[in-house]
Amino acid sequence: MFAEESRDLLVQVQLTPQTPAEKMDLVEFRMRYVNVLQSTMEKASTTVTVARPVAVTNDNVVDESVVAQKLRVTAVEAIEAAQQQAKKGNLREGRQALQSVITSVMQDMASFGAPAKAQAAHLLADLNECTANMQTQTTYQTRGHGRMQQKIQSHWMQRQNNIEVEEESLDMECAAGTFGSDNEDDDEESGDVEESDDVDIGDLFAQRSPAPAPRARMARSSAAPPAPPAPGGYSRIGNTVQMKMMKKAFKVANK
Structure with missing residues (x-):
């Protein structure tokens, strides 16, 4: 990670029945990093807590940021699966894998607010581009493979790496x-x-x-003439x- 960057980590936890409590420790996260200014190794930790009430209310409330990150992970996994199909020559199966995720993204976007919707729209555009790049073997080999690899790296690392230059x-x-x-x-x-x-x-x-x-x-004067452009x-x-x-x-x- 670079300075001022952030990463979103999805953690899925299955809870067992417990005695009701207002706050229960759930997961502890620990990390080590290099303090460049001090030239030292630093440590940091935090604990995630969750309430365990007797009865759960508002159980249908969804956190949009969590759903958006879940869609991101699902999309990257679909692009990787599509690439594996493309290596076998199964472009149609690869497009179907992408289309399934596209449908899910579009369904969830309908209930998103502005920030999450903008993020989902960017993800949707990348999925549509990957689908277009798998129309033929020629398209995939000349452009699609490299572009899809960029999308995988970009969404896994949450860092923009679009290096395509339009020839025109x-x-x-x-x-x-x-x-x-x-x-x-x-x-x-x-x-x-x-x-x-x-x-x-x-x-x-x-x-x-x-x-x-x-x-x-x-x-x-004795040097060899320059190569033609x-x-x-x-x-x-x-x-x-x-x-x-x-x-x-x-x-x-x-x-």
């Missing part, structure tokens, strides 16, 4: 020369080279660096990022 969006950023730029001011400064698709990294050196020694020129927008990522890094490096050096 990436190509548009490369074509516009905006890939990797968060601030336009960092990319614009008087005297810098204007960005264009035809700008070469060597031009940046030529403008701000002295001419290389003859030996260096000879070594450069790969097809598609991805071939431009390296040049775009390198150019931005060079420009920022020159800014620092001249300050």
